Amino acid sequence: MPNSLTSDSLSGLLKRFSSNEEEAARAYTELREKLVRYFRIKGLSEADDAADLTLDRLAEKVRQAEEIADLTKYAFGVAKNVFREILRASRVEGRAVVKFYEKSGQTRRTNDTTYLEPLRRCFDGLYEDEQELLTRYYEDLPADQLYEHRQALAKKQKVSLNVLRNRVSRIRKRLEDCVDKKK
Numbered sequence: 001m002p003n004s005l006t007s008d009s010l011s012g013l014l015k016r017f018s019s020n021e022e023e024a025a026r027a028y029t030e031l032r033e034k035l036v037r038y039f040r041i042k043g044l045s046e047a048d049d050a051a052d053l054t055l056d057r058l059a060e061k062v063r064q065a066e067e068i069a070d071l072t073k074y075a076f077g078v079a080k081n082v083f084r085e086i087l088r089a090s091r092v093e094g095r096a097v098v099k100f101y102e103k104s105g106q107t108r109r110t111n112d113t114t115y116l117e118p119l120r121r122c123f124d125g126l127y128e129d130e131q132e133l134l135t136r137y138y139e140d141l142p143a144d145q146l147y148e149h150r151q152a153l154a155k156k157q158k159v160s161l162n163v164l165r166n167r168v169s170r171i172r173k174r175l176e177d178c179v180d181k182k183k
Contacts, residue, residue: 009059016062016071031055031072035079042083050086054079118182122175130171133157137168 017027032051039047058075061068068074123131133153141149154164 009056009063012062013055013059016068028055031075034072035075038076038079039083044083044086046086050079050082054082057082118179119175121182122178125178126171126175133168134171134175137164 014021014024014028017024017031032055035051035054036047039050044050054075057078058071061074061078062071123134126134136153137150139149150164151161154161157164159167
C-alpha cells in the first residue's frame with residue numbers, strides 16, 4: 001500500500017521536525033506511533049501500512065514546500081483522508097467479493113459469517129494481482145457496461161477476453177476450493 005519515501009522527502013520531513021537529527025528522529029517515531037494507534041483505534045488491520053502511507057504523503061507535501069503550520073495536526077488531517085480511502089477501497093473490494101460469489105452460483109447470505117470469514121481469509125491469501133483482477137472483473141456495473149469494462153480490462157492486461165475469462169475462472173476455482181476447505 002505505502003509508496004516508498006525518497007531520501008530527499010524523508011530528510012525534508014525530518015528537518016521540519018527539528019534541525020537536531022536525534023530530536024527529529026524521535027519526533028518522527030512518536031508521530032508514527034500516534035498514527036499507528038489512530039488507525040488501530042479505527043479498526044484497521046494494516047495500521048502500520050496506513051501510518052507509513054500518511055507519513056509518505058506528509059513528506060511529499062513538505063517536499064513541495066507547502067506551508068504547514070502544525071505538522072502533527074496536518075498529519076492527522078492526512079490520516080483521516082487515508083482512512084477514508086482505505087475504507088472506500090475495502091467497500092469496493094467487499095462488494096466485488098460478494099458479487100463474485102453470487103455470480104459463481106453460490107446462494108448464501110452475504111452477512112453469514114460462516115461463509116464470509118473463510119471467503120475473506122481465502123481472498124486475502126490470493127496474490128495482490130489476483131485480488132485486483134477479481135475485484136475489477138466483478139465490479140458492480142450495469143449489465144450494458146460489463147462487456148466493455150471487461151474488454152478494457154483484457155486490453156490493459158494485453159490478453160484476449162477469452163484468456164481473461166480463463167484466468168478469472170482458474171483464480172475463482174482456487175478461491176472456491178480454499179473456502180470449501182476452511183468451512
